[in-house]
Amino acid sequence: MTTRNKILLLIKAASVALLATVSLSAQAAEKVYRLKLAETWGPNTPILGDASKNMAKLANEMSNGRLQIRIDSANKHKAPLGVFDMVKSGQYDLGHSSSYYWKGKVPNTLYFSSMPFGMMTTEQYAWFYQGGGMELMQEVYAPHNLLSFPGGNSDIQMGGWFKKEINSIDDLKGLKMRIPGFAGEVFAKVGAKPTNIAPGELYTSLERGTIDALEWVGPAFDLRMGFQKIAPYYYTAWHEPGSETQFLVNKKTWDKLPKDLQLILETSFRVAAFDMYTQALDANASSWATMQSDYPDIKVRDFPPEVLQTMRTATDELLAEQAAKDPLAKKIIDSQANYAKKVRAWTNISTKAYLNHE
Amino acid sequence: MTTRNKILLLIKAASVALLATVSLSAQAAEKVYRLKLAETWGPNTPILGDASKNMAKLANEMSNGRLQIRIDSANKHKAPLGVFDMVKSGQYDLGHSSSYYWKGKVPNTLYFSSMPFGMMTTEQYAWFYQGGGMELMQEVYAPHNLLSFPGGNSDIQMGGWFKKEINSIDDLKGLKMRIPGFAGEVFAKVGAKPTNIAPGELYTSLERGTIDALEWVGPAFDLRMGFQKIAPYYYTAWHEPGSETQFLVNKKTWDKLPKDLQLILETSFRVAAFDMYTQALDANASSWATMQSDYPDIKVRDFPPEVLQTMRTATDELLAEQAAKDPLAKKIIDSQANYAKKVRAWTNISTKAYLNHE
Numbered sequence: 001m002t003t004r005n006k007i008l009l010l011i012k013a014a015s016v017a018l019l020a021t022v023s024l025s026a027q028a029a030e031k032v033y034r035l036k037l038a039e040t041w042g043p044n045t046p047i048l049g050d051a052s053k054n055m056a057k058l059a060n061e062m063s064n065g066r067l068q069i070r071i072d073s074a075n076k077h078k079a080p081l082g083v084f085d086m087v088k089s090g091q092y093d094l095g096h097s098s099s100y101y102w103k104g105k106v107p108n109t110l111y112f113s114s115m116p117f118g119m120m121t122t123e124q125y126a127w128f129y130q131g132g133g134m135e136l137m138q139e140v141y142a143p144h145n146l147l148s149f150p151g152g153n154s155d156i157q158m159g160g161w162f163k164k165e166i167n168s169i170d171d172l173k174g175l176k177m178r179i180p181g182f183a184g185e186v187f188a189k190v191g192a193k194p195t196n197i198a199p200g201e202l203y204t205s206l207e208r209g210t211i212d213a214l215e216w217v218g219p220a221f222d223l224r225m226g227f228q229k230i231a232p233y234y235y236t237a238w239h240e241p242g243s244e245t246q247f248l249v250n251k252k253t254w255d256k257l258p259k260d261l262q263l264i265l266e267t268s269f270r271v272a273a274f275d276m277y278t279q280a281l282d283a284n285a286s287s288w289a290t291m292q293s294d295y296p297d298i299k300v301r302d303f304p305p306e307v308l309q310t311m312r313t314a315t316d317e318l319l320a321e322q323a324a325k326d327p328l329a330k331k332i333i334d335s336q337a338n339y340a341k342k343v344r345a346w347t348n349i350s351t352k353a354y355l356n357h358e
Numbered sequence: 359m360t361t362r363n364k365i366l367l368l369i370k371a372a373s374v375a376l377l378a379t380v381s382l383s384a385q386a387a388e389k390v391y392r393l394k395l396a397e398t399w400g401p402n403t404p405i406l407g408d409a410s411k412n413m414a415k416l417a418n419e420m421s422n423g424r425l426q427i428r429i430d431s432a433n434k435h436k437a438p439l440g441v442f443d444m445v446k447s448g449q450y451d452l453g454h455s456s457s458y459y460w461k462g463k464v465p466n467t468l469y470f471s472s473m474p475f476g477m478m479t480t481e482q483y484a485w486f487y488q489g490g491g492m493e494l495m496q497e498v499y500a501p502h503n504l505l506s507f508p509g510g511n512s513d514i515q516m517g518g519w520f521k522k523e524i525n526s527i528d529d530l531k532g533l534k535m536r537i538p539g540f541a542g543e544v545f546a547k548v549g550a551k552p553t554n555i556a557p558g559e560l561y562t563s564l565e566r567g568t569i570d571a572l573e574w575v576g577p578a579f580d581l582r583m584g585f586q587k588i589a590p591y592y593y594t595a596w597h598e599p600g601s602e603t604q605f606l607v608n609k610k611t612w613d614k615l616p617k618d619l620q621l622i623l624e625t626s627f628r629v630a631a632f633d634m635y636t637q638a639l640d641a642n643a644s645s646w647a648t649m650q651s652d653y654p655d656i657k658v659r660d661f662p663p664e665v666l667q668t669m670r671t672a673t674d675e676l677l678a679e680q681a682a683k684d685p686l687a688k689k690i691i692d693s694q695a696n697y698a699k700k701v702r703a704w705t706n707i708s709t710k711a712y713l714n715h716e
Contacts, residue, residue, distance in 0.1 A: 128636075156712060352714070
């Protein structure tokens with residue numbers, strides 16, 4: 001072989017090696033991960049539905065396009081309450097929903113949305129991030145091949161719309177109210193008749209007297225439903241003082257992502273969650289202003305102290321039953337109760353005192 | 359030239375071109391940006407000082423090492439209240455401080471930390487992100503070659519420690535109190551003698567009677583200062599209902615960063631800010647629990663309604679003076695007042711009602 005030929009071969013070999021290296025490292029650096037997210041909400045649902053859109057956009061842009069997240073709303077996957085199962089099985093990589101929807105399946109998921117007489121939004125965020133809440137949530141979700149992250153707060157919820165004023169616990173006896181979930185169990189325990197009704201039938205049911213009362217969310221979601229036209233009493237909060245949604249991640253999907261993309265995804269969850277909270281707060285404030293000007297006859301009421309105390313006792317009894325049945329439930333309930341006691345003592349001399357100066 | 363030689367030359371040319379391309383794109387993709395941040399706080403300041411550390415770590419990890427941020431604390435740059443100037447001039451790329459420190463230099467920076475009788479932390483975040491606050495803040499900082507971002511909230515502040523109980527506005531006349539800034543101006547207007555004293559001399563000044571009262575922060579920062587041992591009255595909040603710190607960015611530095619790194623930096627600011635708030639909330643709650651158990655003689659007091667009303671009127675008068683002098687000041691003051699009115703009406707029927715159920 002001539003020297004020239006040797007050089008030629010060397011250059012050829014070097015070129016091939018170089019091309020292979022470039023291709024490999026480009027592949028590693030630029031590999032695109034296409035993830036699918038299923039959300040409980042219908043398409044274009046305001047506030048709740050914005051969380052996933054904001055999250056996907058942020059993750060995509062921070063990763064320079066390496067994270068591509070497709071969002072399927074309920075109209076597409078047809079299983080609004082199947083998000084847990086679809087992310088668990090890997091049919092979807094990600095989900096956006098609310099933890100307490102799974103309490104029939106995994107009872108301990110109940111505690112990570114909002115609890116009657118429990119912590120308010122920022123108190124609960126302090127519990128999640130500083131008080132051990134995140135770790136407890138992973139303990140509940142890990143056996144199901146899932147990671148769970150706070151997914152945005154819809155703000156403190158109102159106690160609902162009532163046709164008649166509630167003056168004593170007797171006024172709750174036999175009261176037919178749309179109030180699902182754990183709060184419904186509390187209402188049943190104090191003698192009311194809780195029920196669940198599809199959103200599209202709520203207005204007519206209340207108008208025709210099929211139900212006497214209902215809770216929905218707060219001004220931002222209630223205004224467009226029109227309940228204020230047919231039930232004049234708007235009761236203040238007790239059952240969901242800070243409803244948190246959740247992002248779910250399939251564990252196998254998570255483990256496949258490089259470290260930087262895991263962190264970009266987790267950070268995008270956090271910012272989208274925080275945005276959803278300020279958005280909900282802003283929308284509630286704006287909608288309440290509209291309600292006050294357009295429907296000046298709305299009567300805001302607090303439940304009487306006796307009624308609140310009875311519902312609080314019922315809540316405590318139901319929680320004690322859960323704690324007695326399951327050590328992990330007890331661990332979560334105790335952690336929330338202890339944290340709530342500590343943080344509320346401070347809230348009372350700070351926020352509550354400040355608000356009462358007016 | 360033989361065919362072989364032609365091929366040889368072509369391969370050579372291709373190799374060189376390929377190498378150049380690889381080197382260029384690797385440079386673009388992997389270029390490391392080394393930024394310097396000056397913070398107002400001393401080294402290892404808890405909570406306030408954690409914000410920049412958390413931010414720098416997150417930005418570094420999300421960018422796969424392309425953002426390297428060095429943090430200089432006050433012991434290093436020796437200019438705790440020079441952060442604005444040092445970032446403006448480009449001596450530092452980034453800063454972490456509090457907006458109201460610059461009011462002597464740029465009066466309209468006053469409005470982006472916390473205002474007497476103003477919005478609480480989450481109300482103010484809603485104003486920043488949903489109510490036009492961010493845009494107004496940029497309008498104030500842009501002429502100084504700066505971008506400004508919320509940098510973490512130290513939570514609602516207590517009204518301070520007093521040796522004697524305040525029963526009427528007369529008890530404030532001539533009262534010597536450490537209370538700097540705009541709140542100090544309000545106190546002066548109602549007849550008190552506000553002063554500023556270096557942190558290291560506060561305890562001794564209060565103990566010896568050089569001052570009759572002082573405000574510092576809240577339980578998390580106050581506990582270690584020991585004021586509870588020498589001034590039994592702990593007054594509730596009025597002057598800083600949600601003190602926000604700020605990240606500052608030199609505009610030229612910002613413009614040099616690729617889009618994805620700008621977004622990673624901005625997102626890291628937001629997460630670090632949010633973490634600082636839950637951290638402050640948690641630390642206040644824990645420190646207040648400690649204060650209650652270790653110092654059971656602390657007497658928490660609200661200023662009497664008459665005193666609060668006098669201070670509120672003084673605040674409004676001072677703000678009206680600012681608004682009359684400067685159209686941008688008027689725009690910010692009006693924006694805050696309008697948003698506060700709207701959001702507080704909702705806070706009152708939600709959060710306040712909920713807290714008053716106890």
